[in-house]
Amino acid sequence: MNISGKRVLITGGSSGIGLALARALLAKNAKVAITGRRPDALSKAIEDLNGAGSPVTGVCADVSTPARRASTLERAIEALGGLDILVNNAGGVRAGRLEATAEADLQAMIDVDLVAPILLTRSALPALRASGDAMIVNVASGIALVGAPFYATYAAAKAGLARFGEALRRELKGEGVHVLTAYPGGTDTPMMQSNRAGPELGFSREPASAVADAIVEGIEADSFEVIRGGEARAQMIALNRDDPAAVDERFLGLKPALEGAVKDHSAL
Structure with missing residues (x-):
């Protein structure tokens, strides 16, 4: 896909990967609208992005609610004049043992990480079809490929998003709408600030800009997926497929730490 001139809506675009992706797409001459739940963060992001050149539309909204999803899509399409790329990036996490995690937090992860992207995509499909050369980008997680202890519900939601994207890609094949799934590893974002796990526990972190650049390359190449984490991540994915018991044993030794x-990892 040639990104120049494409009209893009990025959910969760006021910080982290979403904000970095907005910058990267603007550098490719895309037209961008971003959403965010926090007015102050959204205003700052818009100010920063506008300072780089093309004007950016901001929509303050929680896309996990029906009314906000509808208003988000309406305002973005009106401002952009249509829609070519939808990036389902907004997400939330609450780590911890399943039985110690509040039901409200479990439901919030499912609503934000899985249900909202599905329903927003459903609503956006008429505009994406009208484009004739459109794409849906779902930002999942490396944990969707290799489940980690204390992230059971987050892993379930992100793995569900990944399989949703795969099935929808096949459903839409030949109809002018492609679907790409991104699997970031540990990324240096506000969402990760309350996570104290380091590389020794499998949480190496890379800049959000590196993830964004890889996603942009994937969009340009019409890729099916973008997986971050390098050779170490590729080896872990292969081991998890071929000998999952070995991965179980590896995590067993890491569990207490x-x-x-x-x-305390929480960003909901």
Whole structure:
């Protein structure tokens, strides 16, 4: 896909990967609208992005609610004059043992990480079809490929998003709408600030800009997926497929330290 001139809506675009992706797409001459739940963060992001050149539309909204999803899509399409790329990036996480996690937090992860992208995509499909050369980008997680202890519900939601994208890509094949799934690894974003796990526990972190650049390359190449984490991640994915018991044993040795390091990891 040639990104120049494409009209893009990025959910969760006021910080982290979403904000970095907005910058990267603007550098390719895309027209961009971003959403965010926090007015102050959204205003700052818009100010920063506008300072780089092309004007950016901001929509303050929680896309996990029906009314906000509808208004988000309406305002973005009106401002952009249509829609060519939808990036389902907004997400939330609450780590910890399943039985110690509040039901409201479990439901919030499912609503934000899985249900909202599905329903927003459904609503956006008429505009994307009208484009004739459109794409849906779903930002999942490396945990969708290799489940980690203390992230059971987050892994379930992100893996669900990944399989949703795969099935929808096949459903839409030949109809002018492609679907790409991104699997970031540990990324240096505000969402990760309350996670104290380091590389020794499998949480190496890279800049959000590196993830964004890889996603942009994937969009340009019409890729099916973008997986971050390098050779180490590729080896872990292969081991998880071929010998999952070995991965179980590896996590067994890390469990006490990992539980302590992620018990306060919350961004909902």
